[in-house]
Amino acid sequence: MAAVRIRTVFVLSLLTFSLSLSKLAFSLTENEALLKVKSSFTNAEALDDWDSRSSPCVKRWAGIICFGGLITGLHLSDFGLSGTIDIEALQQLRALRTLSLKNNSFSGQIPAFNKLGALKLLLLSHNKFSGQIPNDFFSSMASLKKVWLSNNDFTGNIPVSLMSLPHLLELHLEGNQFSGHIPPLKKPTSVTSLDLSHNKLEGEIPDSFSKFSNESFLGNDRLCGKQLDRDCSSMVAESLPQPAVEEKKESANSDSHTKLAIGIGVLVVMGILIIAAFTGRKKDTDDDFSILEKETPNEMIPVRVRSIKKPAEGSTRRGLDSSRKGSSHGSKNGMGDLIMINDEKGAFGLPDLMKAAAEVLGNGGLGSAYKAVMTNGLSVVVKRMREMNKLGRDGFDVEMRRFGRIKHKNILAPLAYHYRKEEKLLVSEYVPKGSLLYVLHGDRGTCHADLNWPTRLKIIKGISSALGFLHSEYATYDLPHGNLKSSNVLLSENYEPLIIDYALDPLTNPNHAAQAMFAYKSPEYIQHQQISPKSDVYCLGIIILEIITGKFPSQYLTNGKGGTDVVQWVLQASSEQREQDLIDPEIANNTSSIDQMVQLLRIGATCIESSPVQRLDTREAIRRIEQILV
Numbered sequence: 001m002a003a004v005r006i007r008t009v010f011v012l013s014l015l016t017f018s019l020s021l022s023k024l025a026f027s028l029t030e031n032e033a034l035l036k037v038k039s040s041f042t043n044a045e046a047l048d049d050w051d052s053r054s055s056p057c058v059k060r061w062a063g064i065i066c067f068g069g070l071i072t073g074l075h076l077s078d079f080g081l082s083g084t085i086d087i088e089a090l091q092q093l094r095a096l097r098t099l100s101l102k103n104n105s106f107s108g109q110i111p112a113f114n115k116l117g118a119l120k121l122l123l124l125s126h127n128k129f130s131g132q133i134p135n136d137f138f139s140s141m142a143s144l145k146k147v148w149l150s151n152n153d154f155t156g157n158i159p160v161s162l163m164s165l166p167h168l169l170e171l172h173l174e175g176n177q178f179s180g181h182i183p184p185l186k187k188p189t190s191v192t193s194l195d196l197s198h199n200k201l202e203g204e205i206p207d208s209f210s211k212f213s214n215e216s217f218l219g220n221d222r223l224c225g226k227q228l229d230r231d232c233s234s235m236v237a238e239s240l241p242q243p244a245v246e247e248k249k250e251s252a253n254s255d256s257h258t259k260l261a262i263g264i265g266v267l268v269v270m271g272i273l274i275i276a277a278f279t280g281r282k283k284d285t286d287d288d289f290s291i292l293e294k295e296t297p298n299e300m301i302p303v304r305v306r307s308i309k310k311p312a313e314g315s316t317r318r319g320l321d322s323s324r325k326g327s328s329h330g331s332k333n334g335m336g337d338l339i340m341i342n343d344e345k346g347a348f349g350l351p352d353l354m355k356a357a358a359e360v361l362g363n364g365g366l367g368s369a370y371k372a373v374m375t376n377g378l379s380v381v382v383k384r385m386r387e388m389n390k391l392g393r394d395g396f397d398v399e400m401r402r403f404g405r406i407k408h409k410n411i412l413a414p415l416a417y418h419y420r421k422e423e424k425l426l427v428s429e430y431v432p433k434g435s436l437l438y439v440l441h442g443d444r445g446t447c448h449a450d451l452n453w454p455t456r457l458k459i460i461k462g463i464s465s466a467l468g469f470l471h472s473e474y475a476t477y478d479l480p481h482g483n484l485k486s487s488n489v490l491l492s493e494n495y496e497p498l499i500i501d502y503a504l505d506p507l508t509n510p511n512h513a514a515q516a517m518f519a520y521k522s523p524e525y526i527q528h529q530q531i532s533p534k535s536d537v538y539c540l541g542i543i544i545l546e547i548i549t550g551k552f553p554s555q556y557l558t559n560g561k562g563g564t565d566v567v568q569w570v571l572q573a574s575s576e577q578r579e580q581d582l583i584d585p586e587i588a589n590n591t592s593s594i595d596q597m598v599q600l601l602r603i604g605a606t607c608i609e610s611s612p613v614q615r616l617d618t619r620e621a622i623r624r625i626e627q628i629l630v
Contacts, residue, residue: 030056030071033092034064037074042083043105047076067442069557070095070362077102077123085111094360097442102126102148110154114140117359125150125172132156142166143432150195151175158183158201167432174198174219182223184208196220204232338427339397340416341404345378345429350418353382353427364487365516366501366508371430379430380415386423387512388504393419399507406473410466412490412498431498436543437486441552453587453597454630455495456547460600462497463489464622467540470502471533471618478531479505483517484539485556486546518542521555523610534612537621541607545570548601550584570605596628 031052038047050061057066065073072095082105090096098121099113107128113119117140130153138144138161147162150172157180158173164186170193178196181203185191188208194216202222209216214227224232338350356372363369367385374380391399396419406413418425433439436459440451467481474480482505490498505513514520519535545566546553554563573582579598580588587597603624609615616624 030093033089034061034071036089037086040084040086040089041081043080044083046079046081065098065442067437067552072096072438072442073098073100073121075100076104079104082106087112087115091115095362097121097143097438099123110137114138117141118143118361120144120167121146123148124152127152129154133159133162135159136161138162138165144168146170148172149176153177155179157181158196169193171195182206182209338416338418338425339400341400342413342415345415346376348374348376348378348416352376353380364501366483366504379432381428381430383426383428384423385426387509387516388424388507389421390507390509396424396507399503403503408466408469410462410497410499411469411502412500428500431490431492433491433493433495435487436489436491436497436547439491440486440547440550450495451586453590453593456587457596457600457628457630459489459491459495459497460544460547461625463499463543464540464625466497466499467536468618468622471536474503477503477506478533479503479517479519479535480533481536481539482513482519484536484543485518486543487556489543518556524612532612533618534615537607537615537618540618540621541604541615542566544600544604544607548584548587548597548604549582550586567608570601570608574602574605593630596630600625600628 034050034056035052038044038050041047047062049059050056051059054061056064056071057069060066063074063076063079064071065075071093074090074093074096075098077100081101085101085106090099096116097118099116099119100121100123102123103126105128106124107130109131110124110129110133113122114137119141120143122141122144123146125148129149132155135157137159138147142165144165145167146169147165148170151174154173154176156178158178160183162171163183166187168185168187168191171191172193172195174195174197176199179200179202182196182201182205184206185208188211194209194212196217197215198219200222201217201220203224205217205223205225205227209227212227214229217223217225217227224230338348338353340347352374353372356374359371361369361371361381364383366387367383370382370384372380372382388396400414400417403414412428412431414426414428416427418427463484467484470480481499481502483501484499488499488501490500492498505517505519508517514525518539519525519531522531522535522538524530524532524535542553542555545551549564549566549570551564551566551569553566555565555567557563570579570582573579579601580594582601583594583597588594590597603616603621606614606616607621
């Protein structure tokens with residue numbers, strides 16, 4: 001009975017987890033959500049082409065930004081809009097990352113944009129928003145990079161949570177009525193653009209703002225610090241009551257007593273300010289930790305996870321069955337069925353994932369992805385894959401353990417997996433900067449500026465090195481990777497590429513693999529239904545051309561509508577010997593490296609030859625790429 005009870009608790013727990021991930025799956029379509037947003041506006045004539053009979057991405061509705069068929073941006077600046085903003089409808093746009101409502105006539109308290117936790121850009125400048133912003137308003141918006149609230153009528157203190165955003169690059173609050181002291185920046189080195197001018201701020205400018213010029217702080221009469229060449233102690237003295245005119249006639253002795261009293265008053269006030277500053281800093285730190293505490297439910301299933309470290313080759317079936325039995329049926333502690341295959345980031349279990357609210361990252365060809373931040377601070381991505389029944393439990397377990405043993409600086413190895421016949425969960429570490437696809441095409445205002453020629457060459461070399469490793473490690477596979485494309489290349493903080501979704505073809509149902517994996521779009525499969533390791537080389541060629549030209553390849557799209565047909569574009573330019581014209585203008589100004597760029601472009605063109613026989617093999621492609629120097 002105890003075993004049955006534990007099994008029942010586990011099934012119910014897993015069902016709860018699955019429901020929490022998919023609770024929005026049966027809500028509005030993106031078309032319906034956008035039309036609902038439109039209906040909340042007044043003066044929305046500029047959005048007349050938002051028509052339920054068409055597709056926002058195909059027909060390119062006004063203000064809609066799409067990448068890969070997904071709505072990633074809503075840019076409605078200068079549209080003359082007013083009224084309310086339907087946040088619940090915006091929540092249905094799962095891939096929404098940028099929201100710009102600049103130069104409109106929205107008014108009132110700031111809407112609940114903090115429900116859009118995946119936003120990276122929020123621009124609300126030049127509206128009529130007013131009132132105070134709650135101190136913890138931005139706590140759930142850790143992905144934000146750009147926040148522009150300038151030229152509204154906001155009042156009260158600047159929210160501490162705004163200054164604590166971990167990836168903040170640009171902050172503009174000028175032209176409001178913000179008052180009080182400026183909270184310190186959590187990561188001052190990452191912020192590149194700041195403007196707090198023309199508010200009612202007071203006190204000393206924190207040390208974390210030392211790199212910014214006086215222009216960022218002008219128009220705040222009670223603000224002091226070296227940026228404004230305004231001594232804070234003198235401002236305290238000026239704020240004290242001055243002697244009356246009659247007192248000036250008093251004796252020199254009385255005058256000296258007055259000066260002494262003022263001096264003592266200055267010291268007392270300065271002491272109070274110092275104590276308040278230290279107290280404020282401590283409170284800010286406490287607030288950072290309280291965010292996690294708020295997300296922890298009161299009652300959770302206890303968790304004990306068995307970590308599997310580098311199993312010996314040739315493990316017997318009995319050994320596999322024994323280890324699996326220990327984790328799936330649980331123990332008196334109620335352990336969840338989550339198998340750790342790489343515990344370098346620490347061990348965790350299914351209940352730990354259940355403690356964290358899931359944030360939808362998007363739907364890919366192989367499944368849905370969610371971000372979860374666990375109570376120990378580790379951020380992970382959970383992928384739900386429903387079309388992976390090609391192997392049974394034992395075979396699947398062997399492949400997952402093999403993933404756990406991968407050691408390569410450009411390959412992101414999974415941390416854990418969960419097996420069920422209906423679906424599998426694959427858990428990996430969360431990489432904050434995101435995919436190459438997004439950085440190259442969807443974030444041109446921030447990270448794209450860092451994609452100079454040396455960085456792009458570094459990314460290509462890292463991708464090719466990782467592919468070479470997989471072609472050696474999985475040499476017997478037809479598709480050692482199978483799904484290489486820019487959305488499956490993540491970028492670390494220093495732009496080191498990390499490839500994901502590799503070696504999944506043997507696990508995936510054949511019909512689904514042919515629809516979802518990019519290698520199946522190679523010419524040899526389209527024409528002859530054949531695949532080989534050279535299909536991966538074709539995918540590598542597309543990425544090379546994508547990075548050098550800066551164009552989004554139409555080959556990534558299911559219907560082929562949109563983007564640029566980089567294959568035909570490059571082949572035609574090569575035949576006319578005008579490859580230089582194809583290079584992304586943002587790196588073409590590096591004239592000393594144009595020859596190397598053209599050389600790499602030609603390598604990419606050789607990788608996409610329609611005939612696999614004429615196409616480079618992996619080893620030769622890597623050799624040629626490695627020969628290119630910055």
